Amino acid sequence: MTSYLIRRALLIIPTLLGIMTLNFIIIQFAPGGPVENTIAKLQGIDVGATERVSGGTKDNLTIQDNMTINSSKYVGAQGLDPEIIAEIEKMYGFDKPAHIRFINMIKNYLTFDFGSSFFQDKKVIDLIKEKLPVSISLGLWTTFLVYLISIPLGIYKAVNDGRKFDIWSSIIVVVGNAIPSFLFALLLIILFSGGKYFDIFPLRGIVSDNWNELNNIEKIIDYLWHLVLPITALVIGSFASLTMLTKNSFLDQINQQYVLTARAKGNTENKILYGHVFRNAMLIVIAGFPTAFIGILFTGALLIEIIFSLDGLGLLGFEAAINRDYPVMFASLYIFTLLGLIMNIMGDLTMTIVDPRIDFEKR
Numbered sequence: 529m530t531s532y533l534i535r536r537a538l539l540i541i542p543t544l545l546g547i548m549t550l551n552f553i554i555i556q557f558a559p560g561g562p563v564e565n566t567i568a569k570l571q572g573i574d575v576g577a578t579e580r581v582s583g584g585t586k587d588n589l590t591i592q593d594n595m596t597i598n599s600s601k602y603v604g605a606q607g608l609d610p611e612i613i614a615e616i617e618k619m620y621g622f623d624k625p626a627h628i629r630f631i632n633m634i635k636n637y638l639t640f641d642f643g644s645s646f647f648q649d650k651k652v653i654d655l656i657k658e659k660l661p662v663s664i665s666l667g668l669w670t671t672f673l674v675y676l677i678s679i680p681l682g683i684y685k686a687v688n689d690g691r692k693f694d695i696w697s698s699i700i701v702v703v704g705n706a707i708p709s710f711l712f713a714l715l716l717i718i719l720f721s722g723g724k725y726f727d728i729f730p731l732r733g734i735v736s737d738n739w740n741e742l743n744n745i746e747k748i749i750d751y752l753w754h755l756v757l758p759i760t761a762l763v764i765g766s767f768a769s770l771t772m773l774t775k776n777s778f779l780d781q782i783n784q785q786y787v788l789t790a791r792a793k794g795n796t797e798n799k800i801l802y803g804h805v806f807r808n809a810m811l812i813v814i815a816g817f818p819t820a821f822i823g824i825l826f827t828g829a830l831l832i833e834i835i836f837s838l839d840g841l842g843l844l845g846f847e848a849a850i851n852r853d854y855p856v857m858f859a860s861l862y863i864f865t866l867l868g869l870i871m872n873i874m875g876d877l878t879m880t881i882v883d884p885r886i887d888f889e890k891r
Contacts, residue, residue, distance in 0.1 A: 653859075659844045677767050683801070689775075710835060713831075734838055736754070
């Protein structure tokens with residue numbers, strides 16, 4: 529197993545490099561970089577992040593279209609002193625060729641030196657440290673609850689396949705899967721956060737404003753109280769697929785020959801289910817854990833962070849992409865990719881713990 533882990537760890541390097549290279553190349557062709565944004569501000573035609581997504585107002589589009597008539601390296605640079613443009617390029621590091629910038633970026637990233645944000649006047653690593661606890665909280669709690677609910681529910685559905693419980697629970701699962709988590713979040717706000725009916729749970733943030741004045745017990749209660757609605761919204765939108773995956777995996781194993789043999793030997797159903805079937809059926813569920821965790825941590829929690837004003841990594845990466853804050857963009861990509869690759873290795877380790885018969889060394 530040691531040599532396998534070494535090989536997988538070494539494979540992280542080319543995989544990470546390939547992903548960073550591909551995204552860096554794509555970004556070079558994307559319009560509206562930081563230099564263009566700064567030039568637009570100097571020209572007094574800056575377009576906000578939301579307007580850039582929707583295409584901006586008609587007037588802004590007309591102005592920008594008119595400026596592209598004149599050939600220039602940057603949109604809107606006409607009329608500006610070339611020395612000013614050169615200073616802006618140097619400020620953002622665009623005075624160097626693209627391949628030099630990429631090489632320098634990778635060298636710095638090897639030591640987790642992500643530079644400073646273009647627009648927030650903070651070091652990227654400080655921004656990530658500031659946002660990380662929120663995203664980790666959402667990701668860990670959601671993943672824990674999703675697995676805590678889905679695995680027992682999926683097993684019970686498999687054991688009662690075709691019966692009333694299986695049919696009615698399948699309807700609930702389908703409905704839960706059909707409603708996006710952000711719509712369910714809005715429903716929760718309307719019902720329980722002062723939207724129209726009850727004002728029970730807080731609407732914004734992950735802790736209260738008087739957090740520092742609370743004792744340790746009160747801090748824990750306050751923290752968990754703020755997480756109830758966002759975690760509930762994420763769990764409702766995430767547990768359906770894992771429940772059905774667990775059920776189908778157990779059904780597949782229950783129909784195997786070794787189960788019939790175990791029954792013929794007089795073993796009880798519980799011993800067969802949890803002593804034999806469980807280990808085999810859980811392999812596919814465990815294999816999907818890294819993807820589920822990363823998905824919830826980054827993509828799944830993005831809209832939830834926006835709706836509940838939770839300042840996490842998902843929201844940070846989204847805003848960086850909209851504002852073309854390249855250091856934050858690439859740092860977020862680097863960290864999430866590295867975390868995902870490490871989680872895949874951890875998934876393999878977990879599989880060997882669940883079923884010692886799996887030997888990756890022989891693969």
